Amino acid sequence: MVTGFEGGARVARAGLTPDRLAQTGAELADEIGFEQVTASALARHFGVQVASLYSHVRNTHDLKVRIAALALAEMADNAATALAGRSGRDALAALGNVYRDYARAHPGRYAAAQIRLTPEEAAATAGPRHSEMMRAVLRGYDLSEEDQVHAVRLLGSIFHGFVSLEQSGGFDHSTPNSETSWTRILDSLDATLRTWG
């Protein structure tokens, strides 16, 4: 829950910083949807004038990029924790579940993580850590250097594709439930990677 006037009396300084804007923006995104996170909405929640935000972020795109970076970093942290001590199918499922669980717990942040970043912006985020994590999972399978690239792309496609289709309600009105499909898909992905050569 995002509470307004976090700093106390409204005459005192609100204590805005780029990071606090991103953090509160992320919470707001989960509550009202990433699209609805505007400078106006954010200022309202801090109890400050809209123009004040522009001392801390360049513009609304800058704000959105910061929220995306925050989400990517959180997911990477979760992934690092989840992968510790796991390998093979176990690691595969753990990594996939990180994205899937994060999207369900933080739909607004997950949506933020999908915005298109420039190569420079992307390099400054946790994006590279995600690639490393996928490669770490693939170490449990016997793949050539080139096959690892293809496999990283396959993993990325399936994880991102499944989560975003599930998120958009595409799997809702049919049986069996998406949980079953998810397990089934992880199984077949594991089998594919074991016999990739």
Added chain:
Amino acid sequence: MVTGFEGGARVARAGLTPDRLAQTGAELADEIGFEQVTASALARHFGVQVASLYSHVRNTHDLKVRIAALALAEMADNAATALAGRSGRDALAALGNVYRDYARAHPGRYAAAQIRLTPEEAAATAGPRHSEMMRAVLRGYDLSEEDQVHAVRLLGSIFHGFVSLEQSGGFDHSTPNSETSWTRILDSLDATLRTWG
């Protein structure tokens, strides 16, 4: 290319209809990006006042849904053509290529097709045709009724996931190129489906 003043002299009626708005909106989306397709931009291209559009669409969301429906219908038509006379891996690749090619030729329309629709909106579009097409592809493989559901979800996830990651530039700065991965992924998907049981 979207040309303004399509109806001739500006005093004459522009001949707006919901369909023409969606069509021109789709072209505009490919040129300037789906996010930038606003009632204002559209009115500018028709050489009419913004308020005039509201006689034909309820609001901007309605406009966007119509553009999405147009894109989904075009993709479904392309898929129907591409699948004619094909089966097995051939049909699988043909269907995947429909989405991939469409996203490259019409990035704005493809983005439009990703917006979240309510179940009623979705049912009124070509969405169901896409499911049918995937099931048609799967007829070339020996799957139980339930496995077909999982397989449709796997296909959807991979196609949508790969295309949208490729679209967002995620595969750019690494070798080998994404084309190679695409072929490789279609191969492994084909193998997975053949031995699904």
Added chain:
DNA sequence: TACGGTTGCCTAAAGGCTTTAGGCAACGGA
């Protein structure tokens, strides 16, 4: 403790987008 520079949030203002209400004129059928 008093001072002065820096920083943070303010007011003001311009410009763009969305949506509603009401009006006039062009169009098409009788």
Added chain:
DNA sequence: TCCGTTGCCTAAAGCCTTTAGGCAACCGTA
């Protein structure tokens, strides 16, 4: 030719973004 309908218009209100400039709170220093 006339008249009802339809289509695009003007007007207006409300919200959002962004820039410019100002005052006061804050912090380090003397």
